[in-house]
Amino acid sequence: LISERSKCSLRLKTITDLLNHGMTSRRKEIEKKIESCPTFSNTPNANLSRLELHSRALAKHIKMMEIAQQLKISLNDCTSPEFVMLVQAVNDDLPTLLHWGMFMPNIKCLCDDEQREKWLPLCSDCRVVGCYAQTEMGHGSNVRALETTAAYDNATKSFTINTPTLTSTKFWPGSLGKSANTAMVIAQLIDSTGANRGVHNFIVPIRDYCTHEPLPGVTVGDIGSKLGYNKMDNGYLKLQNVVIPKENMAMRFSKINEFGVYEKINLDDATSKISYITMMQVRAQIVAMASQALAQACTISIRYSAVRVQGFDKTGKKEKQIIDYVQQQHRLFGYLASSYAFFFSGRRIMENLKSIERGIIDKTRSVSKNQIGDLHASLSTLKAFCSTVAAEGIENCRRACGGHGYLVASGLPELLTTYQQNPTVEGDNYMLPQQTAKVLLKLLQAILSGDDSASVEWAGCDAFYFVEGIKEQSQDPPPIPINNPEAAIDTTLLLKILKRRSSQILIEVGTSINEGLDDGAELSEVWNDSLIQIARVSNAHAAVLLMQSFDDFLKSNELTGEELIAMRQLACLFGLMVVERDAGDFHDILDKAGIDHVRKAVLLVLKKIRPNAVGLVDAFDFSDFRLKSVLGRYDGEVYEHLMKSCEADMMNRQEVIQPVVSLGGLGLTSRL
Amino acid sequence: LISERSKCSLRLKTITDLLNHGMTSRRKEIEKKIESCPTFSNTPNANLSRLELHSRALAKHIKMMEIAQQLKISLNDCTSPEFVMLVQAVNDDLPTLLHWGMFMPNIKCLCDDEQREKWLPLCSDCRVVGCYAQTEMGHGSNVRALETTAAYDNATKSFTINTPTLTSTKFWPGSLGKSANTAMVIAQLIDSTGANRGVHNFIVPIRDYCTHEPLPGVTVGDIGSKLGYNKMDNGYLKLQNVVIPKENMAMRFSKINEFGVYEKINLDDATSKISYITMMQVRAQIVAMASQALAQACTISIRYSAVRVQGFDKTGKKEKQIIDYVQQQHRLFGYLASSYAFFFSGRRIMENLKSIERGIIDKTRSVSKNQIGDLHASLSTLKAFCSTVAAEGIENCRRACGGHGYLVASGLPELLTTYQQNPTVEGDNYMLPQQTAKVLLKLLQAILSGDDSASVEWAGCDAFYFVEGIKEQSQDPPPIPINNPEAAIDTTLLLKILKRRSSQILIEVGTSINEGLDDGAELSEVWNDSLIQIARVSNAHAAVLLMQSFDDFLKSNELTGEELIAMRQLACLFGLMVVERDAGDFHDILDKAGIDHVRKAVLLVLKKIRPNAVGLVDAFDFSDFRLKSVLGRYDGEVYEHLMKSCEADMMNRQEVIQPVVSLGGLGLTSRL
Structure with missing residues (x-):
């Protein structure tokens, strides 16, 4: 790796600072504190049972609160950069993460002032x-179909909560199984007249606040082993006639008034959207986490690919570094580019989200319904796209390490299996494209209707490019010419190609839905038949958003010189590989020669990136503690540490494992 | 599921018999025997440590030998259908599998008669x-680069084996870590003159045959936890001056003669190929196993998709079965079709392989070099294609089960993580396409050279279709017309489309390599630059082989009536989805309207398959014991069994896990 590093002339620190939002030294300070404390040890995971791992993770949580206090890191905002850095430094599944990540934000968002004053201090120091x-x-x-009920009784001014059926057992909530003593329960509110008022949120104590034993009427436990994320106690919860006071209903947007009558609280349009913000924040975090997870996988596999040799070179004597095989570059550098692309999009959309949030709360800017719809569409498609690519990318990075990538010691199995929940959580990646398509089809309709209000109302929105794109399509434009491979290495051109695809597919879907309706089919049926194409629209839109953020960054002058050139190469590779992978979508956007030039351009860019590859993963600046990988070590001493990790495995504590002795047992002599 | 089953009018038993090669009742007999014996219990895996799981698996092995004897199943041929059925019935990782699967076949293949007489009986009853x-x-x-040495000393008539460096430590062999007492060690043979004679095989005792303790000079152990396959003891082995008698070298093809001189034994061309047969057999098995693994995943996810409801239907009251979402069908039925496709190709290539093997051994038919090359090309490409699709398919089936698919209790995590070794083992899927391309490029050259010998020499080979295809390409054929979606639902047409793609890409690769060489570049460099396109050739060839086997089956009259119709639908879906996925490859084979018709045809076929979907997985006839899945149960009682599995988890043995009590600990009263 030393010779690799000498090949790379990038000033890595400037890239690291960019990725750390300028907080590199604070991050290092936090990491140093965590790594030097034995409580946070991550070895030897493979030799511990799930119960032991969970207990140890809880102990880490307790210690983490102490360290947060020492370092003056507030635990009250799970989206603050310092909180995120602290959790990332610990780099383990924290069984109480949902306490900070969902329970507290939910109270902040849905409870009224009085409730917040009561509960938040209890949350801050983990009494609750x-x-x-x-x-x-x-x-x-389908939240509307939830079966749990909260029935209000005006005589006692209390709710009685029930999970009346097996299928209504609360199931999956993180931290529920063993760690939490309180649950924010989502239930159908039945008011004192017996009317169902739809789903609402209720704060329900489930365990004794001293002994931690389940309260009467509460059955709670862990849902069992998972593919990954096994230190987290995802749980199940059955409630039988559990009574809570009226004040435990989250009452910011609706309440039971003094007369015992259910009422909704009047809010202006935008403020009522605030409840979406939490969900949007989580999705934005998933985009940022996709970048991080891919970055870790790329660091491990690219470093290892520089250390590992296999196959004789042309002299027939020395073996080649596997990173010099074009196909190894092709399978890895694309994910490296994606990791950077996700970073820029994640950063941009988080800023956008915060600005809209501030606008709503402080009324500092006006926020339109379209802007919130657009943000929702962008987040839905980016969440689906980025988490799908990251899961696939970690697995491909793992395979790129050959057999050794299959070992837990490589760090990749834990990274992979824990990551694999992301395509499902917070909106399944197969469902989300519908959210995006609904917004985009509305935009399409507005544009096609011919009045120019769309171009005013959607100005500044991510989806604004459709206004021009759809008009262009109506003129049946000729293919975009690419005359040679070099010409394809151009972010402006690639962006143009990707935008045209989005517009084209959106029109196709819109047309086919209208045709179906014209034929007399019901909307639900037509919609169902369009789901496959809807996924294509979403996918195409995501690629534009990612390419756009990357391109905006390149034009921002945040980096200069060689670092900027390296970033431009990554941006081009990202765009080129999208075209290469989805070549079928570009059937009349490029001609066949154009597609061939794109394929060749990929090859050219891979060669340009090759000398900087190790540098570009070094710039992520993951410590060995965080990578937990014998293959991805900074010093490249792969084999020595691989051997040590084998020797420490529990299977080697006994030289002879008994049943084997009785296998043959037919009276052989010791040696044949 | 009862109503699903009533919708399906297929005679499932005829399909099951087909898939069981007519041995359904024997299979059921074996399965009944295994399932009724408590030794073979597969629960509760999640609560046992790796060491406990390994010990239990060893105990299963001992019991399995006993049962094999009772049922008169020979353990001497690991490819016999009965042996395969027995191992599949146990359905666990057998730590000794490599004993039957590689060690014994290797002795049969590479040892001379005398050696076989000595070792095989010892192997049969597991003394060895x-x-x-x-x-x-x-x-x-890169086998030629192995560092382990076996130095011959004529004075003592013995070899001294050494793994002289850390990197030469034998690493990964299955069964090596804890179970095996003997290793077939591949090492560089250094003869008594000091000359290196290349890699050879040596039988090396590594553990005492009575006590099972490692022998002097031997350091052996398990390589640690893996992503999956954790009951298997993949191992490491260091050898320091371990001495074995001369007779322990595998001596069928070369030996040290009585004068202490190394000599190769003269064999005819075909017989010398026999050593490839073992490798080819393993690859053929991987194709068959890919079919099985996908079938299991499809069974679980398709049954669960029929049980699970989500999202209101158009009445807004009842929820829909998720299998009725087109996109769920799209993500699952394609893999169902692939599973059947892999079965037919696996069966065909195994027959082909056996016929060639018999031809070589009994001289009953002449076997040409091209035929062996062709078989090698087919196996390389099918191994890579099928194991890639199966790994991806199991993961997609898992995601199609939503959150519950992430639970170990769904059966999918174990199936997935254990399967994920297959893209790497026995020829990495990223390396294998080169093997295929080498053969196909030779064929291309022969065809382009213009003499007609190619069409004679390659007659009957899998790759024969290139002869016509390449000639056709030279005439620059117009796009293949598809006038409407219905027209695309035609296996003959799809086969024609797929074959044209193969020929086209092969010519492109051949041309680009020649151009590179003409420009004066070295072959190794040109080859490296072509690797990405070489993978495309291999991929295209695999699709043709799979579609061809499926089509041949449809024409074979093995099935008739509705079952034949159902199989034809699956075959069409397989072909259509290849075109849909790789649409970019068909840029001038189909026009844009043709591609659109293909996309619509996919939708039509999905609807045809829908009523038979549960029937088509029932036909695989996996018992609940084998599926190990609460989601995939035959009776559909998903939620009851999901709850039971949670309750049994080790995390729920303690109501309160200690560290959590000290979390808050700031003197709250029991209830707020």
Whole structure:
């Protein structure tokens, strides 16, 4: 790796600072504190049972609160950069993460002032440890179908909560199984007249605040081993006639008034959207996390690919570094580019989200319904796209390490299996494209209707490019010419190509839905038949957003010189590989020669990136502690540490494992 | 599921018999025997440590030998249908599998008669338990680079074996870590003159045959936890001056003669190829296993998709079965079709392989070099294609089960993580396409050279279709017309489309390599630059082979009536989805309207398959014991069994896990 590093002339620190939002030294300070404390040890995971791992992770949580205090890091905002850095430094599944990540934000968002004053201080120092109990065993995305009930009795001024069926058992909430003593329970509110007022949120104590034993009427436990994320106690919860006072209903947007009558509180349009902000924040975090997870996988596999040799070179004597095989570059550098692309989009959309949030709360800027719709569309498509690519990318990075990538010691299995929940959580990646398509089809309709209000109302929105794109399509434009491979290495051109694809597919979907309706089919049926194409629209839109953020960054002068050139190469590779992978979508946007030039351009860019590859993963600046990988070590001493990790495995504590002795047992002599 | 089953009018037993090669009742007999014996219990895996799981798996092995004897199943041929059924019935990782699967076949293949007479009886009753020790820590696919040495000393008529460096530590062999007492060690033979004679195989005892303790000079152990396959003890082995008698060298093809001189034994061309047969057999098995693994994943996810409801239907009251979402069908039925496609190709190529093997051994038919090359090309490409699709398919089936698919209790995580070794083992899927391309490029050259010998020499080969295809390409054929979606639902047409793609890409690669060489570049460099396109050739060839086998089956009259119709639908779906996925490859084979018709045809076929979907997975006839899945149960009682599995988890043995009590601990009263 030393010779690799000498090949790279990038000033890595400037890239690291960019990725750390200028807080590199604070991050290092936090990491140093964590790494030097034995409580945070991450070894030897493979030799511990799930119960032991969970207990140890809880102990880490307790220690983390102490360290947060020492370093003056507030635990009250889970989206603050310092909180994120602290959790990333610990780099383990924290069983109480949902307390900070969902329970507290939910109280902040949905409870009224009085409730916040009561609960938030209790949350801050973990006297109350909460979880967010929405999903039921038989009900996920369709929240309206939840079966849990909260029936109001005006005589006692209390709610009685029940999970009346097996399928209504609360199931999956993180931190619910063992850690939380309180649950934010989502239930159908039945008012004192017996009317169902739809789903609402209720704060329900589930365990004794001293002994931590379940309270009467509460059955709670862990849902069992998972593919990954096994230190987290995802839980189940059955409630039988559990009574809570009226004041435990989250009452910012609706309440039971003094006469015992249900009422909704009047809010202006935008403020009522505030409840979406939490969900949007989580999705924005998933985009940022996708970048991080891919960055870790790329660091491990690119460093290892520089250390590992295989196959004789042309002299027939020395073996080649596997990173010099074009196909290894092709399978890895694309994900490296994606990791950077996700970073820029994640950063941009988080800023956008915060600005809109401030606008709503402080009334500092006006926020339109379209802007919130647009943000929702962008986040839905980016969440789906980025988490799908990251999951696939980690697995491909793992395979790129050959057999050794299959070992837990490589760090990749844990990274992969824990990551694999992301395509499902917070909106399944197969469902989300519908959210995006609904918004984009509305825009399409506005544009096609011919009045120019769309171009005013959607100005500044991510989807604004459709206004021009759809008009262009109506003129049946000729293919975009690419005359040679070099010409394809151009972010402006690539962006143009990607935008044209989006517009084209959106029009196709819109047309086919209208045709279906014209034929007399019902909307639900036509919509169902369009789902596959809807996924294509979403996918195409995501690629534009990612390319656009990357391109905006390149033009921002945040980096200069060689670092800027390296980033431009990554941006081009990202765009080129999208075209290469989805070549079928560009059938009349490029001609066949154009597609061939794109394929060749990929090859050219891979060669340009090659000398900087190790540098570009070094710039992520993951410590060995965080990578937990014998293959991805900074010093490249792969084999020595691989051997040590084998020797420490529990299987080697006994030289002879008994049953084997009785296998043959037919009286052989010791040696044949 | 009862109503699903009533919708399906297929005679499932005829399909099951087909898939069981007519041995359904024998299979059921074996399965019944295994399932009724408590030794073979597969629960509760999640609560046992790796060491406990390994010990239990060893105990299963001992019991399995007993049962094999009772049922009169020979353990001497690991490719016999009965042996395969027995191992599949146990459905666990057998730590000694490599003893049957590689060690014994290797002795049969590479040892001379005398050696076989000595070792095989010892192997049969497991007095000798062997493993195949080729891969080293620093050396995988490039066998010539292995560092282990076997130095011959004529004075003592013995070999001294050494792994002289850390990187030469034998690493990965299955069964090596704890189970085997003997290793087939692949090492560089240094003869008594000091000359290196290349890699050869040596039978090396590594553990005492009575006590099972490692022998002097031997350091052996398990390589640690893996992503999956954790009951298997993949191992490492260091050898320091371990001495074995001369007779322990595998001596069928070369030996040290009575004068202490190394000599190669003269064999005819075809017989010398026999050593490839073992490798080819393993690859053929991987194709068959890919079919099985996908079938299991499809069974679980398709049954669960029929049980699970989510999202209101158009009445707004009842929820829809998720299998009725087109996109769920799209993500699942394609893999169902692939599973069947892999079955037919696996069966065909195994027959082909056996016929060639018999031809070589009994001289009953003449076998040409081209035929062996063709078979090698087919197996390389099918191994890579099928194991890639199966790994991707299991993961997609898992995601199609939503959150519950992430639970170990769904059966999918174990299936997935254990399967994920297959893209890497026995020829990495990124390396194998080169093997295929080498053969196909030779054929291309023969065809382009203009003499007609190619069409004679390659007659009957899988790759024969290139002869016509390449000639057709030279005439620059117009796009293949598809006038409407219905017209695309035609296996003959799809086969024609797929074949044209193969020929086209092969010519492109051949041309670009020649151009590179004409420009004066070195072959190794040109080859490296072509690797990405070479993978496309291999991929295209695999699709043709799979579609061809499927089509041949449809024409074979093995099935008739509705079952034949159902199989034809699956075959069409397989072909259509290849075109849909790789649409960019068909840029001038179909016009844009043609591609659109293909996309619509996919939708039409999905609807046809829908009523039979549960029937088509029932036909695989996996018992609940084998599926190990609460979601995939035959009776559909998903939620009851999901709850039971949670309750049994080790995390729920303690109501309160200690560290959590000290979390808050700031003197709250029991209830707020």
